[in-house]
Amino acid sequence: xxxxxxxxxxxxxxxxxxxxxxxxxxxxxxxxxxxxxxxxxxxxxxxxxxxxxxxxxxxxxxxxxxxxxxxxxxxxxxxxxxxxxxxxxxxxxxxxxxxxxxxxxxxxxxxx
Amino acid sequence: xxxxxxxxxxxxxxxxxxxxxxxxxxxxxxxxxxxxxxxxxxxxxxxxxxxxxxxxxxxxxxxxxxxxxxxxxxxxxxxxxxxxxxxxxxxxxxxxxxxxxxxxxxxxxxxxxxxxxxxxxxxxxxxxxxxxxxxxxxxxxxxxxxxxxxxxxxxxxxxxxxxxxxxxxxxxxxxxxxxxxxxxxxxxxxxxxxxxxxxxxx
Numbered sequence: 170x171x172x173x174x175x176x177x178x179x180x181x182x183x184x185x186x187x188x189x190x191x192x193x194x195x196x197x198x199x200x201x202x203x204x205x206x207x208x209x210x211x212x213x214x215x216x217x218x219x220x221x222x223x224x225x226x227x228x229x230x231x232x233x234x235x236x237x238x239x240x241x242x243x244x245x246x247x248x249x250x251x252x253x254x255x256x257x258x259x260x261x262x263x264x265x266x267x268x269x270x271x272x273x274x275x276x277x278x279x280x281x
Numbered sequence: 282x283x284x285x286x287x288x289x290x291x292x293x294x295x296x297x298x299x300x301x302x303x304x305x306x307x308x309x310x311x312x313x314x315x316x317x318x319x320x321x322x323x324x325x326x327x328x329x330x331x332x333x334x335x336x337x338x339x340x341x342x343x344x345x346x347x348x349x350x351x352x353x354x355x356x357x358x359x360x361x362x363x364x365x366x367x368x369x370x371x372x373x374x375x376x377x378x379x380x381x382x383x384x385x386x387x388x389x390x391x392x393x394x395x396x397x398x399x400x401x402x403x404x405x406x407x408x409x410x411x412x413x414x415x416x417x418x419x420x421x422x423x424x425x426x427x428x429x430x431x432x433x434x435x436x437x438x439x440x441x442x443x444x445x446x447x448x449x450x451x452x453x454x455x456x457x458x459x460x461x462x463x464x465x466x467x468x469x470x471x472x473x474x475x476x477x478x479x480x481x482x483x
Contacts, residue, residue, distance in 0.1 A: 177296050184295050192295040199306050206313045214316070217323035224326050231334060241399050243342070247376045248394040255395070256372040258342065262404065272327050275408050276334040277399075279342050 216270060223272040230265040231274045238263050240280065325432075332409060332432035339397045339411040340427050340439050340478045346371045347423065347441045351472030352378065356385055357464055380417040385469055391417045395425065413439075421445060421471050426481060438481040446470040 184192075230236055238261035247255040259280040266273040353367040363385045369377045376393065383391035395413035398405045409431025417423050421443035428436045447470040454466045 174296065188295060192299055195299060196302055199302060203306060203309055203313075206310065206317075210313050210317050210320070213320045217320040221323050221326060224330055227327075228330055241401060241404065243397065243399050245373055245376075246396045247379070248396070249379060250375065255376050256346075256374075258372050260342070260399070262399070264404075273407055274327070274331055274334060275404065276338045277342075278338065279345055 220270045220272065223267040223270060224274075227265045227267055227272050227274040231263055231276050234263055234276075234278075236263050236265045238277075241277065243277065328432050329434055331407065332429040333435045335408045335411050335429045335431070336427045336435055336437055337478070339413065340425075340437050342397075343373070343413070343425055343427075343439045344441075344476045344478060346373045347377070347439070347473045348476040349472065349474060350377070351470070352381060353447075353468070353470045354378075354381065354385060355466050355468045357466050362386060363469070376415070377423075380415065380423065381421060381469070381471075384417060384419060384421060385467075389419050397427075421473075423473065436481045438479045439476065440479055441473040441476040443471045444474050446472070 241260050241262040243256075243258045243260045245256040245258065260277040261280050262275060262277045264273065264275045347369075350369040350371045351367070352365060352369045354363040354365045356363050363378075363382045365378060368374050371377060373395075376395065380391045380393065393415045395415055397411040397413060399408070409429040411427055411429050413425040413427045415423065415425045423439075423441040423443070425439040425441075426436060427439065447468050452468040452470075454468065456464050456466065458464070
């Protein structure tokens with residue numbers, strides 16, 4: 170194989186039609202693959218940017234507790250007293266969701 | 282050989298063109314793969330944020346449950362559990378009492394694991410279960426290291442320093458009953474004050 174490539178590089182002969190066709194085929198396949206990757210990467214970057222935007226927006230809402238909380242119950246279970254819930258605490262649950270792409274963030278605080 | 286080829290006026294072969302194309306394709310693919318991988322990391326951003334909120338919510342709640350809370354207990358004789366005159370006014374009172382009881386009755390340290398989750402399975406799935414490793418030392422200082430099972434990238438510590446008002450070794454009250462039997466009562470009175478949340482990420 171190496172011998173053949175060496176011979177080919179040192180040769181001053183022209184290329185045959187078959188060689189040109191094979192080379193064009195290889196280049197075409199390569200171009201298709203690369204262009205697919207470029208398009209896919211572009212889409213991924215766009216989606217990533219939108220997702221980051223949604224995460225930041227949801228995060229702002231959660232940080233400021235700018236959403237009406239719902240009541241929920243929190244269990245704190247101690248491993249040493251596994252049989253029973255150590256503590257049952259009423260909490261205010263803050264939940265905020267954004268779509269496309271879906272991002273949901275939640276936090277809670279103790280109910281007064 | 283390649284130098285001769287570049288100086289030659291016989292025209293470039295398709296083979297050289299193909300090799301050059303291959304080189305460019307490989308370099309381009311590496312650049313694209315790196316970019317794709319960096320963009321892909323954004324997808325885990327929401328999970329990491331949620332993990333932070335789950336852990337910090339639990340930490341704030343535990344801080345409220347311990348800050349300014351105190352207890353008053355005693356042990357009689359050399360064995361037996363502590364009797365609590367005053368229990369901590371907290372929802373995690375039983376955990377705090379277990380921890381203090383262990384130290385009062387002779388343990389150098391006491392360790393426990395707390396599992397913190399809501400009653401709603403959907404919420405738990407989204408928020409992840411928070412686990413807290415509780416340690417109390419011989420001075421009754423409590424430290425709880427919290428992390429989320431969903432994503433362990435964020436951890437924080439709730440540190441509750443104890444202010445001891447009466448220590449079992451110092452406050453020993455001996456009483457004598459009508460039959461002349463002596464009973465020694467060791468009292469412990471403490472309060473957890475200045476509870477703070479520390480970031481424990483390395």
